[in-house]
Amino acid sequence: MKKKTRTRILQIIFGVVVFVIAILPVYMIVSSSLKPTLLIRKMPPEFVFEPTWTHYLKIFKQGSFLSYFKNSLIVAVTSTAVSILIGSLAAYGLAIMKSDWANRITGFLTFSKLLPAITIMIPLYVMLDKVQLLGGFVGVILSHIAINAPFTTWLVLGFIQDLPQDLFEAAKLDGCTRMKIFWRVVFPLLSPAIGSAVLLSLQYSWNELMFAMQFTSMKSYTLTVGVSRFVGAISVDWGQSSAAATVVMLPIILVGFFLQKYLVSGLTAGAVKG
């Protein structure tokens, strides 16, 4: 009995520590974004204070964060939509392919995961420069699709392979063409996989920095690029950079929170399939 209470207490202490470590850094940034500048560096932190919107007004009115926000939205939504569409079509293609090529192509797509982004980014920068596509949205959207579409293919393929084979046979007997089978039978059943792919692609594209930083220009800077410009400064304005960081992380945390189910199933797919 005594040993049990002791384990209980240990469990609770450990839980509190985990909880605090997971939440506190995010809380500190969000609260700093609402604090008057003088309070930001005060330790121990004030938990009760009068919130101020100065930092937000500065980044939205004097800075260009409204346009960065719009640009991030354009990049993330476009690259995700295209990745999902072409990725799930490719997955179906692999699933109905009967030759050995299916395995080889799947292996090749997974292999692309081993490629460091920098190895592609530098030559791609030179190539985009040659065809004068630097500075707009094309380069950054294309590079996000190149990362997300193979990932979607791989994720959706796993789900299609788990569907019962009878389903395909039955639809074929009903005289459906293979494309009809995809749109009427397979695609509607894929919603969990699509959900995961949408969330993880959005998350990647919204948060990505390296491609965005070099491939965009003043007019097409995304949010992460906006934040990186604060970080590079010699003395960091913590009020404004906290506000900027909050603007970047809060939307995606909220989306992830409500789509938690898809987040977990997407991330574990690899582990389970392995």
Place this chain on the structure above:
Amino acid sequence: MERGDFLPFLLLLPVMLVVFFVMFLPLVYGIVISLFDYHMGDLDFGRDFVGLGNYIRMMQDKVFWKSTVNTLYFTAGAIAGDLFFGTLVSVWIQSLNERIRPIIRPIVTIPLLVSPIIIGLIWKYMFNINGGMVYWILSWFGLGAEQFPGLAGSSTAMFCAIVAHWWQVIPFVVIVLSSGLVSIPNDYYEAAEMDGASFIQKFFKISLPSLMPQYMVILLFNGVDAIKVFDIIYALTGGGPNNSTMSLSLYAYKNAFDHFDMGYAMAISNATMLISFLVFGIVFVRYNAKARKEGIKG
């Protein structure tokens, strides 16, 4: 199905085109340009060709070797902590009541959704000597910047980057391991309890061996992710102090966009790829061979 069945290839075409033009072509182009002394602008095939010159220069570049050691140190430290703390947290979550578990998970997974550049910023704030939370906590134990110079010390800055990485990646490890733990049949544990096995024994004899596939996945995905580290360090230290946190990706980036020394930058980024293949290629090949044997039904 039969010969000349084009539909599957047609469906694959868009993805293959993107992979070809945005991954494969730049990769080949990068290997070619790394043989030239190229600084943007026009390339003169005769005049600018240096053969393996960039690679020889790289071999003699102290900063390159430092970046390599730093990157490997970061990767090893990151993975070791990810696995250790990730295992601890997932075993803890597993030990909880089934009604509490679904509430804990969304909270623990928050860091996973935060952009790496923001993570760098957050931890720059936490490790700030003036009013950073870490130094406030250290001061309880009578420690300060002298004992732990943090981001300003060339011996400690990389450790700070590793901590920031842990904070982001451990939630991923927890999600993957938890899914593995749930799938272990309860009978195993009950049988072990009958034999009087302790908690520790149960963990090492039952949980750990059954989690091997999950550890493999984590090693592959996180390892590759750690070896190409860029954003966190870019935000946290920018590679300093004294190049002590310079990673390979960051060093290639700096050569490309601070000095526009494109040929040399591509040589470094190609070396980064080679190192990633050498370190994780073996893990990958084994993982893929296994997936092929068990997974693909066609």
